[in-house]
Amino acid sequence: MSQAGQIFVLSGPPGAGKSSIAARVRADMPDLAYSVSLTTRPPRPGERDGVDYYFVTRQEFQRRIAAGEMAEHEEIFGNLYGTSQKVVGQVLEQGQDLFLDTDVNGAEQLQKRFPEGVFIFLLPPSRKVLEERLRGRATEEESQVRQRLERVRYELTKAKNYTHLVVNDNLEKAVAEVEAIITASRRRTQRHLKLLEEFQAS
């Protein structure tokens, strides 16, 4: 496959279920490449370095931004998150499709670099459910919950710029829809012009 790979980005406000859905999509579609994000946030219980994130110092992260090594990065609640430009470039050049989850600012940066990419916004079923989910996280204090709800408000203003919108009112359905969006995009005729030519010549 000589054609460049395609980029798929999943975003959504905290509590929308982005991480669960991203993990399922990765398990179900092993031919999708993905890039482990870098972050300066401390690991939560159970998170593993190099699997969930690369956990780096703020100094190291800022060095990489300054060196132009980040395809996208954003600061959320005082922590930096981002994706390595080198990984993105290598994967796409090899003709592999890349699946990323980023926040809305990261997605905005990627949309400028990859206007043909597929950008999926994950919406929680309702603000009420979202609030319940955020309060249900044992690791979060009330002030953090309020901060996150403010963040939700901000992220929602960006949703209309995404190519697709998936409502996570049911995990199985949401996973199936994200996977359908990826599968459908892979069947775009533009990606198969060589196959068509070969068939016509046969």
Place this chain on the structure above:
Amino acid sequence: MSQAGQIFVLSGPPGAGKSSIAARVRADMPDLAYSVSLTTRPPRPGERDGVDYYFVTRQEFQRRIAAGEMAEHEEIFGNLYGTSQKVVGQVLEQGQDLFLDTDVNGAEQLQKRFPEGVFIFLLPPSRKVLEERLRGRATEEESQVRQRLERVRYELTKAKNYTHLVVNDNLEKAVAEVEAIITASRRRTQRHLKLLEEFQAS
């Protein structure tokens, strides 16, 4: 749902498996409306009027064309095929999605009317397999087979104008891909701006 429905069109050369796949998609996605085509071709054994096609006389079909009652129509091997404009209009206005299978000329006419529609071209796995499939049809004579192979050549020249391309090398996979294309298109953000507004206002 006040928004207009969307149109999905499946085309493909004779022998690509269009009818089998269309039947499966209709069974799996009962909320898709569809329109039974009109034809002047005589029924094949087992075909039912009003289910597989509306079988009409050439005179009646031509009257409908002249009256502007056809959304698309085409002549294949001396028989007319087409879709009623009234049915298409009513379905879409009601906000229902419409799934049609037409030949490449019909699809071309629909693409002009519905540039935002989703147009799926079904490709057989290879010319060799296609030829075997066409010869395997007990109802076809050799001269008909040759005529159909010529038709395949013509239809293939139109494939690049479709939005999506699905290869029918495996029926289950092809059905799943067509359904994914429909599901994905239904998740386009443009179709859910009202939902987004409501969420933001909540």
